[in-house]
Amino acid sequence: MRFGKVIGKVTLSDSDPTYIGGRFLLVSPMDKARISGEDLPPVSGQPDVVVYDNVGGGLGDVIGFVEGGEASATFDKPTPVDAFNCALIDEITYQGRTHTL
Amino acid sequence: MIRARVEGNVVSTVCHQTMKGWRLLICQPLDGDGKDSGQPVMAIDPQGAGVGSTIVITTDGKGVREFLGVDKTPIRNMILAIEDE
Secondary structure, three states: OEEEEEEEEEOOOOOOHHHOOOEEEEEEEOOHHHHOOOOOOOOOOOOOEEEEEOOOOOOOOEEEEEEOHHHHOOOOOOOOOOEEEEEEOOEEEEOOEEEEO | OEEEEEEEEEEOOEEOHHHOOOOEEEEEEEOOOOOEOOOOEEEEOOOOOOOOOEEEEEOOHHHHHHHHOOOOOOOOOEEEEEOOO
């Protein structure tokens, strides 16, 4: 499960019927400096990921998202999803420093 | 399975129900020589590993699903073992 910073939303005009009830967030994966809480621009150098979300992530949230087969493991019907938001992060303690989000 | 070093932990109250109650640790993956490789990931911790200890984590969800006995879980990183030396 990787750290991600929500930097936007993606709205689909027409989508797969199994996507009903979910939203898509544009997420920038976080690197060590951003995880440790340094004051850096939210968009990191890594490619952005569109993450399926039914947990309720909003703009600016730090989330834990999962990619690969496990991203579609929680659906009843087979769903074409390969990035899934499974946690909103409230507090990070990293290398001795704690910061609340 | 990859070797990693525990760097800290994370608190998340709003998360998938299969993740509730598990300690979430921040793990820095290590390469063959023990140097950092890649960005930190979060893993659930059934072993009680402390910060700074070297651990082995699984990166495949199948082992986690069998361990938790739950089919529908998004978790894919779990701490399997803590290295002594």
